[in-house]
Amino acid sequence: MSGIQITFILWIVISIVIGYFASRRTKKIEQFWVTERNITPAIYGISIVSTALTPVVFVGLAGLMGNYGYGAIYWICIPQLIAFAIMLCIIAPKMRRVNKAVSVSDFLADRYDSDQIRTLTAILVMIFGILYATQIVMGTSVVVTYLFDIPWIASCVVVTIGALVYTVLGGMLGIIWNSVQQWIVFFLGSFIMMPAILSKAGGLQNIVKTISTTKPGFFSLFGPNPQLLTLPVILGFLVTFIFGNVLFNPATLTRHFVTKNEKTPVRASYIVTGSIAFIWVFVILIFLGGMVLYPNPEDLESLFVLLAKNEVAAWSGAIALFGIVATGLSTIGVDYMLFSQSVVNDILVKTYHRDLTSEKQTQLARIWLVIGAVIALVISMFRPALVMIVLQTAAEFSMVFTGPVIGAFWWKRATREATFWSMLVGAIMVVCSHVWQIVSPNTYSPWFGPGLTGFWVSGLLFIIISLVTKPTSHQLEVYEEWRTK
């Protein structure tokens, strides 16, 4: 066994030990879901970064930059960073005011006084959680396969165990404490290769010269091929990455409940926007160097792995790849939690068995974490081609929370009927748009892309139905209680 393999195993063991210590502070079910609601700005901020960054940042961004050049930075990265600042300073403090909720379903059900909304949200979040977990297990396993030269199925099992054990033990606190060490690993991982890659590629001057001559327009606002980056494509990116990925992503929406007070997320905004910006700068510079070293790689998405494997010293390459694994592990556990929380808290307990004891609920929560992990593991083992489309659909589901969450805090007239129907029809439209794209690619128009369609159909329905229905007096009371000036 090599030193790198031993270090990896040691790292997983440390995560589990941290999970064990977290479990000693996790006695009641509420603590399992949202800790003691006493997380301070630095730790909360780090946990948000760990959840938000996935292997997609390292792997997928190269693919996007290959297609759209700097267009990917202007229309995806920069809008997302603006969205993080708005989320933490404007939306998160308001979410924290909702003292009883432990999940997005709880929060929407309390505000709009409806168990149907609870169930519908739980189902959407459940699908989102399990498919997102599958996607990240697959993304992370690619790297583990490269790193240790072991079969695909073994990699999937290693990744699942790496994320599952500490989550089952420590619940949300296990995830949050581990996110600190994972943050250190992927910060180091994104930085460590940079100097070597830049110097191998002949320095910044040479990199810029080579790329600007071989790929004219790469550094411009609309990238090397402006026909690819049309208005509907840009709008699709903006709504998907701002509203779906950042603002109303269930994984981050749930996290706001753990903060110590309403100011915590506001303070945490520095650490979140700062660390993501730094990591992206490092990763982008590595990609630019990589594009010079490998002008025509077969698959741009494997560029980071190729560079780590072939162009730097074994240890720094390994740390860089550990970084990708860390971004994966830190998000997988959260997605298992979303699944388990939807089944146990939202559907089983809050809808049917409110009198279930805390111990019994914690036990069930742990069992459903394992069930969720096994489902995600089985799907990822088969590596189905269709899964990528289904996953994207799940990610776009979070778009339908836009109206209901904004309405909960800022619109007195928002009603239960509007919330229910806008979420249901919005989610169906996302699926329909994907089906249209697959069944008849010739007639498909990007103006009706899944992200864009889900966003405007659910948004419009939310406004129209709210205007024609009336909020009940209970809904108005809750609105006043949660309102901030």
Place this chain on the structure above:
Amino acid sequence: MEEVSVWVALGPLFLLFIGLILSLILNILIDKKIILRDLH
């Protein structure tokens, strides 16, 4: 083919810190009680 200077190519990376600047502005606005006045 037109060559691009290093600053034109790498300058935009500084735009990634726009989120940090926005955070700073929002923190100041909240502390001065211009927006979200009753946070606790």
